[in-house]
Amino acid sequence: MQHTISVVVENEFGVLARVAGLFSGRGFNIDSLSVAPTSDESLSRITIVTRGDDAVLEQITKQLNKLVDVIKVLDFSEDNAIERELALIKVAAEDESRAEVLRIVDIFRAKIIDVTPKSYTIEATGAPAKINAILDLLRPLGLKELVRTGSVAIGRGAKGWKG
Amino acid sequence: MKMNGARILLESLKREGVDLVFGYPGGTVINLYDELMNVREIRHILPRHEQGGTHAADGYARATGKVGVAIATSGPGATNTITGIANAYMDSIPMVIITGQVPTPLIGNDAFQEVDIIGITRPITKHSFLIRHAKDIPTIVRKAFYIARSGRPGPVLIDFPKDVQISQAEFKWPESVEIRGYKPNLEGHQKQVEKAVDMLFVARRPVMYVGGGVILANAAAELTELARTLQFPVTTTLMGLGAFPENDPLALKMLGMHGAYAANMAMTHSDLILAVGARFDDRVTGKIATFAPHAKIIHIDVDPTSIRKNVRVDLPIVGDTRDVLVKMIDCLKGQTEKVTAQHSAMEAWHEDISGWKAKHPISYKQSTSVIKPQYVIQKLRELSEDDAIMATDVGQHQMWTAQFFEFNQPRTLLTSGGLGTMGFGLPAAMGAQAAYPKRQVICVCGDGGVQMNMQELATLVQHRLPVKIVVLNNNFLGMVRQWQELFFDKRYSQTCLELPMDFAKIAEAYGAKGLKADKPSEVEQVIKDGFAHDGPVIMEFKIAREEKVLPMVPAGASLNEMVLNA
Ligand SMILES: Cc1ncc(C[n+]2csc(CCOP(=O)(O)OP(=O)(O)O)c2C)c(N)n1
Numbered sequence: 017m018q019h020t021i022s023v024v025v026e027n028e029f030g031v032l033a034r035v036a037g038l039f040s041g042r043g044f045n046i047d048s049l050s051v052a053p054t055s056d057e058s059l060s061r062i063t064i065v066t067r068g069d070d071a072v073l074e075q076i077t078k079q080l081n082k083l084v085d086v087i088k089v090l091d092f093s094e095d096n097a098i099e100r101e102l103a104l105i106k107v108a109a110e111d112e113s114r115a116e117v118l119r120i121v122d123i124f125r126a127k128i129i130d131v132t133p134k135s136y137t138i139e140a141t142g143a144p145a146k147i148n149a150i151l152d153l154l155r156p157l158g159l160k161e162l163v164r165t166g167s168v169a170i171g172r173g174a175k176g177w178k179g
Numbered sequence: 180m181k182m183n184g185a186r187i188l189l190e191s192l193k194r195e196g197v198d199l200v201f202g203y204p205g206g207t208v209i210n211l212y213d214e215l216m217n218v219r220e221i222r223h224i225l226p227r228h229e230q231g232g233t234h235a236a237d238g239y240a241r242a243t244g245k246v247g248v249a250i251a252t253s254g255p256g257a258t259n260t261i262t263g264i265a266n267a268y269m270d271s272i273p274m275v276i277i278t279g280q281v282p283t284p285l286i287g288n289d290a291f292q293e294v295d296i297i298g299i300t301r302p303i304t305k306h307s308f309l310i311r312h313a314k315d316i317p318t319i320v321r322k323a324f325y326i327a328r329s330g331r332p333g334p335v336l337i338d339f340p341k342d343v344q345i346s347q348a349e350f351k352w353p354e355s356v357e358i359r360g361y362k363p364n365l366e367g368h369q370k371q372v373e374k375a376v377d378m379l380f381v382a383r384r385p386v387m388y389v390g391g392g393v394i395l396a397n398a399a400a401e402l403t404e405l406a407r408t409l410q411f412p413v414t415t416t417l418m419g420l421g422a423f424p425e426n427d428p429l430a431l432k433m434l435g436m437h438g439a440y441a442a443n444m445a446m447t448h449s450d451l452i453l454a455v456g457a458r459f460d461d462r463v464t465g466k467i468a469t470f471a472p473h474a475k476i477i478h479i480d481v482d483p484t485s486i487r488k489n490v491r492v493d494l495p496i497v498g499d500t501r502d503v504l505v506k507m508i509d510c511l512k513g514q515t516e517k518v519t520a521q522h523s524a525m526e527a528w529h530e531d532i533s534g535w536k537a538k539h540p541i542s543y544k545q546s547t548s549v550i551k552p553q554y555v556i557q558k559l560r561e562l563s564e565d566d567a568i569m570a571t572d573v574g575q576h577q578m579w580t581a582q583f584f585e586f587n588q589p590r591t592l593l594t595s596g597g598l599g600t601m602g603f604g605l606p607a608a609m610g611a612q613a614a615y616p617k618r619q620v621i622c623v624c625g626d627g628g629v630q631m632n633m634q635e636l637a638t639l640v641q642h643r644l645p646v647k648i649v650v651l652n653n654n655f656l657g658m659v660r661q662w663q664e665l666f667f668d669k670r671y672s673q674t675c676l677e678l679p680m681d682f683a684k685i686a687e688a689y690g691a692k693g694l695k696a697d698k699p700s701e702v703e704q705v706i707k708d709g710f711a712h713d714g715p716v717i718m719e720f721k722i723a724r725e726e727k728v729l730p731m732v733p734a735g736a737s738l739n740e741m742v743l744n745a
C-alpha cells in the first residue's frame with residue numbers, strides 16, 4: 017500500500033543522504049521524495065511516498081526515528097492529510113491539437129507557462145491522482161517532457177506541526 | 180583559554196574520561212599527534228594496522244563497558260577502519276573513531292588521501308560528525324560519546340580536517356548537550372511490565388532468551404536474579420554468553436545454529452518466550468515460519484526497531500533492559516504466593532528439559548591419538564582463572580569455544596557475532612588486555628583468521644600485553660570446509676590452507692613465545708606453560724582436521740531439525 021511520510025529533520029548537510037541511504041540500504045521503496053527548509057530555518061521537511069505492508073511501514077517509521085537527525089516522523093493517510101504535487105509538462109501542440117491542449121488545461125485549472133509554435137508548457141498542481149489524470153489526457157497528444165516535484169503533504173485541521 | 184583544534188579535541192577526550200586510545204599517525208593527523216605529546220593523561224597504543232586498532236578499541240569497549248577510541252589518518256587510514264566500524268555497529272559496541280581529513284578548502288577536490296569517510300561509513304555508524312570549526316569540537320565530542328554509549332550503543336565517527344586541527348579557538352566544555360532528534364527511550368513502561376508479569380504467571384513452559392543487550396546494559400545481575408526468582412530456564416545467544424552463569428542448573432546454554440539441543444527444543448516447545456536484549460537473528464531462529472510455534476513472546480529491548488523486525492511479538496517493552504528487569508523484580512516482590520505457585524506449575528517442564536539435556540548434551544568423542552579441539556577448550560577453562568577474558572576469532576573454533584568454555588560472568592567473552600569478522604580475535608584481546616593488564620586474556624583463533632591481523636603480535640610485544648593466543652590449527656578454513664562437507668559433497672573449493680605454517684616460529688620472530696602440541700598428552704602442559712609465561716604467547720594445537728561443529732541446524736531448517744552427529 018502507498019504511504020506518505022513526512023520527516024522533519026535537522027537542516028544540515030548530509031541529512032538527506034542519511035534518509036535516502038536508509039531506504040536504499042534496507043530495501044525500502046521510494047516512489048517520490050521532496051525536501052525543502054521549513055519556516056524554522058534550522059529544520060527541513062522531507063516528504064516521502066513509499067510502499068509496503070504494515071510491518072514494512074512500521075520498520076520504516078522506526079528506522080527513521082532512530083536517525084539522530086530526524087526530529088519527527090509523521091505518517092499520513094488520506095483522511096488526515098492533504099497531499100499536493102506540482103508538474104511541469106511540455107506537450108506537442110500544433111494545428112488542431114493546440115485547442116485540445118487548451119481545453120484540457122482549462123478543465124484541470126492548470127496554466128500555460130511557455131508557448132512556442134510547436135508546443136505548450138503547462139504548470140499543473142493538485143493531488144497526485146489529478147496529475148496522473150491530466151497526463152493521461154495529454155499523452156496521446158505527444159508528451160515531450162515531464163517534471164514532477166513529488167508529493168508534499170500537510171495534516172488537516174487547525175493544529176500545525178511547528179516549523 | 181585559546182588553543183588549537185588538536186588540543187581542544189584531546190582536552191575534550193580527557194573530559195570524557197578517555198585514558199587510552201588506539202591510533203595510527205599520518206599526514207592529516209600529524210598535528211593531533213604532535214599535541215598528543217603534550218597530553219600525558221592519554222595513553223596511546225600503536226597497532227600495526229588500523230583494522231587492528233579499531234578492533235582493539237572494540238575489544239576494550241566490550242571488556243570494560245566504556246567507549247573505545249580509535250584514531251586513523253585520512254584516506255587509506257580511514258578506509259582501514261571500516262571492517263572494525265562495521266563489526267562494532269553489528270554488535271552495538273560503543274566506540275568513537277576519529278579520522279583525519281584533508282583541509283576543509285580541499286574537501287571534494289580528490290585531494291591526496293581524501294576519501295568521503297562519512298559517506299562510506301554512513302550505513303555502519305550510529306552517527307557521524309564533520310568538524311568545521313575548532314570552537315565546535317567540545318560539543319561534537321560530547322555528543323559523539325553520548326550517542327555512542329546511550330540507548331542501543333554503537334560506533335560514532337568524527338571526521339577532523341587538518342586545518343581545523345591547527346586553527347585556534349576557546350576551549351569551553353559544555354555542561355550538558357541536547358540533541359533534539361535523539362531521545363532514547365530508557366524507562367520501561369510500568370503498565371507493560373505489569374502485563375508481562377501477568378503473562379509470566381500463566382506460562383507453563385517458559386524460556387528466557389537472552390542476548391548481548393543484557394551485557395551492554397550491565398544487567399546480568401538483575402537478569403540472573405529474575406531467572407532464579409522465577410525458576411525459569413535461560414538460554415543465551417552467542418552475544419549473550421556470560422549474561423547468565425552457565426554453571427547454573429537453569430542454564431540451557433547457547434541456542435541457535437550451533438546451540439544446545441535442550442535450548443533449541445525448549446524454544447520450540449515453549450509457551451512463553453521472555454526475550455531480553457536479543458534480536459531474533461536468523462542464526463538463532465532458524466526457519467521463521469516454524470520458530471517457537473506455541474509461544475507468546477514478550478520482547479524487552481532498548482531499540483524499537485528490533486521489535487517485530489523478524490518475529491511477531493505479543494508484548495513489546497521498549498526500555499533499558501536493566502530498568503525493565505528491575506521493575507519486573509520489584510513487581511514480583513509483592514506476589515510471592517504466585518511465584519511459589521508458578522514454581523510447582525513448571526515441574527513437568529523442568530523434567531522435559533532435564534530429559535533433553537540428558538539425551539543430547541553438548542559433547543564430543545575424545546581421542547588418544549589426535550587432539551580434539553573441544554578438549555583444548557575444556558582444558559583452557561579448567562586451567563584458566565575464573566574471571567579470564569576470552570576473545571575468539573570467527574569459525575569452528577569460535578563455536579567450540581562458545582559450546583565448551585563455560586561462561587559465568589558478563590564481559591568475559593569478546594566475539595564477533597553480527598558481522599562474523601575473521602581477524603577480530605587477536606586485536607580485540609589486545610584491547611582487553613590493555614584495559615586490564617593484570618587479568619588473564621586468552622584468544623582462541625583458527626589458523627586462517629589469526630593470519631588476518633597477525634601483525635598485532637608486534638603491538639602485544641611492544642606494549643607488553645601478555646595475551647595468550649591459542650591457535651586451533653586444522654589447516655583448513657574449517658567452518659567453510661564443514662559446510663562444503665555437509666552441503667557441497669565434500670568439494671573443498673579453496674578451503675585447504677595448503678601451506679603448513681609454524682605459528683610458534685612466527686611468535687618467536689616477533690619476540691613473543693611460541694609453543695606447540697601435536698598429541699593430546701601434550702595439551703595440558705602447553706597450556707600450563709603458556710599461562711605461566713609472563714608475556715604474549717602463541718600456543719599452537721594441531722587438531723583433528725575434519726572435526727565438525729555439532730549439533731547443527733542447517734541454514735533455513737527449523738530449530739528442532741538438528742543434525743546431531745553426521
Ligand atoms: C573476513 C572474513 N572472511 C571470510 C569469512 C568467511 N569464513 C567464516 S569462517 C571461515 C573459516 C575460518 O577458518 P579458520 O580461521 O582456520 O577457523 P576454523 O573454522 O578452521 O576454526 C571463513 C573463511 C569471514 N567470516 N570473515
Ligand SMILES: [Mg+2]
Pocket residue numbers: 625626627651652653654655656657
Ligand atoms: Mg582452521
